[in-house]
Structures are given as C-alpha cells and as structure tokens.
Amino acid sequence: MNNPFMARAIQLSIEGVRSGKGGPFGSVIVADGQIVAEAFNQVTSSNDPTAHAEVLAIRAACKKLGVFELKNCELYTSCEPCPMCLGAIYWARLSRIYFANTAEDAAKIGFDDSFIYRELKEPHAERRIPAIQIMRDEALAGFRRWAERPDKIPY
Numbered sequence: 001m002n003n004p005f006m007a008r009a010i011q012l013s014i015e016g017v018r019s020g021k022g023g024p025f026g027s028v029i030v031a032d033g034q035i036v037a038e039a040f041n042q043v044t045s046s047n048d049p050t051a052h053a054e055v056l057a058i059r060a061a062c063k064k065l066g067v068f069e070l071k072n073c074e075l076y077t078s079c080e081p082c083p084m085c086l087g088a089i090y091w092a093r094l095s096r097i098y099f100a101n102t103a104e105d106a107a108k109i110g111f112d113d114s115f116i117y118r119e120l121k122e123p124h125a126e127r128r129i130p131a132i133q134i135m136r137d138e139a140l141a142g143f144r145r146w147a148e149r150p151d152k153i154p155y
C-alpha cells in the first residue's frame with residue numbers, strides 16, 4: 001500500500017543518510033491529514049544520542065502546536081521505534097504508529113535495540129548500566145510537593 005506520509009518518512013531517512021547527519025531514519029507527524037512536523041535522525045551531527053527521528057519530530061510538533069500532548073496525531077516512521085522513542089511516543093500520547101522497516105531490519109545494519117528490552121527484565125543492580133537506589137526519603141520531598149500542589153498541570 002502506498003501512503004504519502006510513509007513515503008515522506010522514507011524519503012527523509014534517505015535524505016538523512018545523504019546529509020551525513022545521522023542514521024537512516026525518518027519520521028513524520030500528521031494531524032487532520034496534514035504533516036505537522038518531520039525529522040530525520042541527527043545523532044552524530046548534533047552530538048545528541050536522543051536525536052532520533054521520532055523524538056525530533058515529536059519535539060517539533062509540540063513546539064509548532066504549542067502543546068505537550070499529541071493526542072490527535074499519528075506518527076509515520078521509516079523504522080519500528082526503539083524503546084526510547086516508544087517511550088516518548090507514549091508520553092506524547094500519539095494516537096497511532098505506522099512503521100515500515102522492522103527492528104530486525106535495523107539490527108541487520110547495526111542498529112540493534114533488542115538488548116534494551118532484555119535489560120528491562122534484569123534486576124537493577126545486574127544491568128549493564130547498574131541502577132543503584134539512594135536517598136529515597138529525601139527525594140520523596142519533591143513528590144510530596146507535587147501531590148500537595150493544588151494548581152499543578154497533570155499530564
């Protein structure tokens with residue numbers, strides 16, 4: 001099935017490679033049948049490991065629309081999102097994800113994110129990057145302030 005938004009996401013992935021700015025990934029965010037934002041991966045050129053196409057497109061769409069949620073928007077991405085992007089997509093509350101290449105396709109060219117899913121199942125201290133809990137009681141002060149604040153903006 002030919003889809004113009006996915007075609008654009010794929011085109012962005014190719015443009016990204018041509019530009020030399022990052023990996024071969026492109027994303028488009030669509031609302032009401034219109035492209036709101038688009039991006040390609042810029043990890044290496046921006047020295048930003050979070051500059052995946054999906055994250056950049058979400059940031060651009062939120063900025064353009066002046067919102068912190070993209071509830072009525074859909075994401076078209078040239079590859080199945082990595083765990084970081086998937087998290088960002090859920091936080092942004094996009095309504096749907098369309099993807100073209102699979103995570104397995106990405107792994108074949110050196111972008112393997114399956115280890116992150118495996119890591120999540122490991123106990124904190126046994127992960128490749130150990131996660132060590134300290135100062136919980138002190139940190140709870142911030143949570144109490146939030147819970148008690150009557151005028152907070154929930155999200």
Ligand SMILES: [Zn+2]
Pocket residue numbers: 052053054081082083084085086
């Ligand atoms: Zn990603």
